[in-house]
Amino acid sequence: MRLLDKMLHLLFPQQSSCLLCGQPAGSEALCGDCMEGIGGSRQDLNSCQRCGRYLPETGEDNDAGRSGKAHKGGRYCPECLEAPPAFFMARSLGPYRGDLKQVIYMYKYTGYRSLCRPLGLLLAELFLREKEFWDSRVIVPVPLSLEKMRTRGFNQSELLAERMGQLLNLPVVRCLLRTIDTPSQSKLTRQGRQDNIRGAFAINRQLIINRQIMHGNGTAAFADGMAAFAGGTAAPAGGIAAPAGGINKTLGRAGKVLLVDDILTTGATAGECSRVLLREGAQSISVITLASGLQEKM
DSSP: OOHHHHHHHHHOGGGOBOTTTOSBOTTSSSOHHHHHHHHTTTTTOOBOTTTOOBOOTTSOOOTHHHHSOSGGGOOOOHHHHHSOOSSSEEEEEEESSHHHHHHHHHHHHSOOGGGHHHHHHHHHHHHHHOGGGTTOOEEEEOOOOHHHHHHHSSOHHHHHHHHHHHHHTOOBOOOEEEOSOOOOOTTOOHHHHHHHHTTOEEEOTTOOEEEEEEETTEEEEEEEOOTTTTTTOOOOTTSOOOOTTTHHHHHHHHOEEEEEEEEESSSHHHHHHHHHHHHTTOSEEEEEEEEEOBOOOO
């Protein structure tokens, strides 16, 4: 996009065109038809009831239906049957292909941060369709490394989490840190990804959160001051003192956590983040992403 086009897009968002099809999109980055197509891209696909990855399109049941381990009569992929992930469940808008893949690429790598609005809306709608998500108390985005933040300029998962928090009236807690900038995982096997990501995340023990959330007809301050988690010291004015016992009690009080990321390929990243959160006191972790991997036929 040329500089003049970008300036016009910023100055007159109501005249914007859909980034996918070019049709009028009002003030959003995607038109209604493309949003509907992306939001329904997982229709007629079977997915693992644990990791959310899409099963081969064979129409045949796998061993999960006969194993007695399927969740509410659903299917489990062979990997989850053998070694269940640390998170309770994961869901996505659809498989990482087609228009959804293109939109994610545009969002992450071509500077279209405005895509967080329609994509966050689609994730909020997915949240409302999946009853298992409803008892989530806080939203936690998967963090980027400092190097990727410098390169990209924003954390795509954090923007999605913020948009979901606004729509669902849930607090967003940035309590995870990426402590190791791991090599690219795109060419690694599932086991290789797990080995690569192990130890790459930690709890941010100096975090202070003081944000506004909507309650009914008014606005109330959600001040969850979690400064100096380990010591339980007082937060500055505007925050609430972190409880004695640190983050363990804070996450335990929050209960069930919704982890937000853009793509779940094998579940290695979500699994490692979940282990950190569970170790620090969270009761259970559910994962929501824009896209999930489509498993190969066995």
